[in-house]
Amino acid sequence: MKRCLPIFFLLISATLMAQPEQEDKSLDILYRMLYESEVFSEIFTGFALYDPEQERFLMEKDAGKYFTPASNTKIFTLYTALRVLGDSIPAFRYAVTGDSMVIWGTGDPMFLHPALPGDTVGLALLKDTTCQLFFSAHNYKDERFGPGWAWDDYGYSYQPEKSSFPLYGNQVYFSRIKTGEGISAYPPYFRQRLVYNPRMDGTYPRILRREYSNDFEYNDPALSGPPFERTRPFNVTPTLIAQLLSDTLHKPVGCLDLTHLPPLHVKTHYRAVPDTLYRKLMQESDNFIAEQLLLACSEKISGSQSTAEAIRYAQDSLYAGLPDRLLWRDGSGLSRYNLFTPRTMVGVLDLIRQEKPATWRHSVFPAGGVSGTIEDLYANRQGEPYVFAKTGTLSNKHCLSGYLLTASGRELIFSFMHNNYVQGTAPVKKEMQQVLEFIRDNF
Known part of the structure; x- marks a missing residue:
């Protein structure tokens, strides 16, 4: 007698057979959307779509070619800070010798910043000491601007100077x-x-x-x-830092003009790293925070502040397994010397996915239709976000890399990178939205 399979087994088998076939059809359509687009065909466009559960790329278009990432660079800065700084950041270091206290910075961007949680403990430590305060910038080994920055943007709020002990966001x-x-x-x-x-x-x-x-x-x-x-x-100088500290603490603060300090018993004041810091970094694309985070990483690693040192460490220890070599020069993406590939952008996003849960990532990254630089884009008909991604924009460059929630419940990782367009970002964003909506509805 011929035995029949239960009906639910038949339904499951039919579903499993239909899923690859349906995905193949969707991939064919997606291929045409990317390669036959009138907008993308006139510019340089790279794209990568990755399924982290299956550990495979679903679609690639020039995903191994290099693009200027602009503020997509901050994704690398974010992961570096998460791994190097952990839950706390050195706020400043100090040493008492006789009746004097010498203090120096660690790159922490939060001290006295009006838009970030205050450090009442650290402020009280400096206010209440009976020692004569002296500030030293001996551990700062960097420049005020990053390589490839526009020197004539010095007066704009998106390009504050870097410094050893930033105050008030510089x-x-x-x-x-x-x-x-x-x-x-x-x-x-x-x-x-x-x-x-x-x-x-x-x-x-x-x-x-x-x-x-x-x-x-x-x-x-x-x-x-x-x-x-x-x-x-x-304009940041050691003298100005001392003057600002003096004005804030209501007590004199001297300035030590030293290249290094003599051996001292050093103490460190730590403070917690709040998620609000990372939200401001990602959602507001804050260049100052990005640069100072790399300096803080360098100081924790080596005891001195150098963006290049932090990048070297991250490339060798954190990103050695990524598919393509990083051409990485600053923390914010203001430098046009940065060059990354879409599949490498996907790689660092997957590292963040392994480090942090979806709830954290979706609250820190800009959410489509809700927050940050994509609050007017990428929301479904109910106004709920399906894209959680970082933008990156310079003149004639626009990138978007992050996480995409599909209607079937999958979370995919994607990177869209566009360089050398001349008609502005509007047509590029419109074409991107059509692609991302198709992925949302069909994968």
Whole structure:
């Protein structure tokens, strides 16, 4: 007598047979969307789609070619910081000798930053000491800007200078709330460095400084026009750091001009690394935080601050297993010397996936239709995000790399990298959205 399989076994078998066939059809359509696109065919586009559960690439288009990643570089900075810094970051180091306390920075971007959790313990330690305070920058082995940065962007808020002991985010926050009021400055130290320049033109409020000066000039609309807010980097010097500390602590702080310190009994003040730091890094694409995190990693590894040192360590110990060599020069992606491949971007995203759960990744990365640099894109019809990804944009460059949730419940990893377009990002983003929506609905 011929035995029949139960109906649910037949249904499962039919489903298993249909899934590869359906995916093959979807891959054929996806292939045509990528290779026959009028938008992508006129520019340089790389794409990689990876299934981490199956440990295989579903689709690649020039995934082994190098592209300028812009702020996709911050994904590498994020993973490096997670692995090197762990749950806590050295906030500053100090040593007491006689009746003096020498302090020096560790690169921590959070100290006195107005948008990040305060360090009340560290601030109290410096305020309450009866020792004479001295600041030293002996452990800083870097430049104020990264290689390949635009020197004439020194005055813009997206390019603060790097430093050994950053304070207030290395920026001044100017504002005027009401018409007729004076301009306020935070930190207050810079209020005395603000001067009116009657020759500065403009129909809107402007506040500028010369490259190597910390005197800020404002025009007439800044004083008599509508309310405004402006953020401007200051020029960091060891002397200025000491002056800012003195102004904040309400006690004198000297400045030691040393290349190294003599042997001392060194103590370190640590503080927890909050997720808000990483959210600001990824969702606001904060260049200052990115650069300082690499400096903090370098200081923890070697005792001195060098972006190149942090990158060398990460390449040798954290990223040796990635498919392609990294051409990596800074933490933020401001440098056009950076070159990564889409499949290597996927590789670091998979490392983060192995390190952190989905809930963490989806709260830290920009969420489509909800937060960060993609709050106006990549949401489904119910307004829920299906893309959690980091953007990267420079002139004629746009990238998007991250995680994609499909309608069937899979989480895929993708990297879209576009270079050398001339029509702006709008058509590129529109074409990308069609591709990502297709993947969401068909995989």
